[in-house]
Amino acid sequence: MTNELLLMDGYGIYVWSAFIFTLLSFLSLYVIVKIQHTKEKKKFIAKFGTLNLEKASFAKSQSAIKEILSNSSYI
Amino acid sequence: MFKFFEPNKIFSITSRAPKYVIILFIVVLTIGLIESLILSPEDYKQSHSVRIMYVHVPAAWISLGIFSGITLLSILGYIFKIKNFFLISKSLAPSGFIFNLIALVTGSIWGKPTWGTWWAWDARITSMLILALFYFLYLLAWRIYDNKDQVYKITSIITILGIINVPITKYSVDWWNTLHQPASINILSKSSIHSSMLFPLLIMTAAFALFSLLIFLMKYNTELIKIKNKGLDRL
Numbered sequence: 485m486t487n488e489l490l491l492m493d494g495y496g497i498y499v500w501s502a503f504i505f506t507l508l509s510f511l512s513l514y515v516i517v518k519i520q521h522t523k524e525k526k527k528f529i530a531k532f533g534t535l536n537l538e539k540a541s542f543a544k545s546q547s548a549i550k551e552i553l554s555n556s557s558y559i
Numbered sequence: 560m561f562k563f564f565e566p567n568k569i570f571s572i573t574s575r576a577p578k579y580v581i582i583l584f585i586v587v588l589t590i591g592l593i594e595s596l597i598l599s600p601e602d603y604k605q606s607h608s609v610r611i612m613y614v615h616v617p618a619a620w621i622s623l624g625i626f627s628g629i630t631l632l633s634i635l636g637y638i639f640k641i642k643n644f645f646l647i648s649k650s651l652a653p654s655g656f657i658f659n660l661i662a663l664v665t666g667s668i669w670g671k672p673t674w675g676t677w678w679a680w681d682a683r684i685t686s687m688l689i690l691a692l693f694y695f696l697y698l699l700a701w702r703i704y705d706n707k708d709q710v711y712k713i714t715s716i717i718t719i720l721g722i723i724n725v726p727i728t729k730y731s732v733d734w735w736n737t738l739h740q741p742a743s744i745n746i747l748s749k750s751s752i753h754s755s756m757l758f759p760l761l762i763m764t765a766a767f768a769l770f771s772l773l774i775f776l777m778k779y780n781t782e783l784i785k786i787k788n789k790g791l792d793r794l
Contacts, residue, residue, distance in 0.1 A: 506661050
């Protein structure tokens with residue numbers, strides 16, 4: 485059963501390489517986008533940390549900024 | 560209606576949705592892989608190599624669909640001056656490009672046991688390669704140009720030129736004698752594919768669509784955080 489699934493009458497090399505290429509492409513794109521997302525979030529947190537109290541409270545009143553801060557594990 | 564597309568309104572959705580979408584994607588992909596690699600029957604002519612169809616066809620469909628969507632959004636964005644449409648297009652492009660590459664590579668792998676060659680300058684394959692070039696130019700334009708008005712204009716031109724290639728890709732197998740087989744699935748007429756093969760194909764298409772939704776949500780959220788970063792600089 486396992487051999488049959490792996491070899492697929494000689495077509496296994498083609499079938500498995502097509503599926504593995506697809507899954508690796510998915511994983512690569514996901515990792516790249518995740519890294520970009522984390523980088524921008526870190527940059528945001530660093531910039532937010534340099535704001536004075538007045539500017540920080542003004543920024544915090546904006547819904548999107550509140551969302552970024554609440555979803556972040558850096559603060 | 561366009562107010563729905565305001566970045567701030569979508570921000571909370573794009574922040575929370577990915578964790579649910581990724582779970583759904585993994586579940587649907589697992590079912591799709593079991594169906595396409597184990598449960599679906601082999602073809603009477605192509606034997607097990609037909610299983611490559613379950614990754615090749617959904618990837619080709621989605622890459623063509625995303626390019627059409629990007630073009631529509633770019634045109635609407637340009638006409639109605641809605642910058643957010645360009646942001647949505649920009650966030651859709653990476654997954655469209657990856658699906659295009661998957662369609663080309665898996666098509667090439669499928670070609671070897673079926674036609675005896677990895678590559679042929681056939682109308683369908685060549686037009687898919689041209690589509691990949693348009694995707695590449697589109698993504699490159701966003702990287703090269705800093706001026707927003709300039710990048711909106713250039714990316715719109717790239718998509719308008721590229722969309723001409725989409726119907727050529729779709730109908731190339733009907734218009735010319737090609738190595739590539741004609742479409743087995745037709746929305747308007749009876750499909751020639753058996754339900755035992757159609758079911759895994761649709762499941763895999765759903766999984767691929769969920770993956771592109773996941774990447775879109777993450778990428779769009781990243782773009783919005785970039786805008787917020789610039790906003791903090793101005794405070």
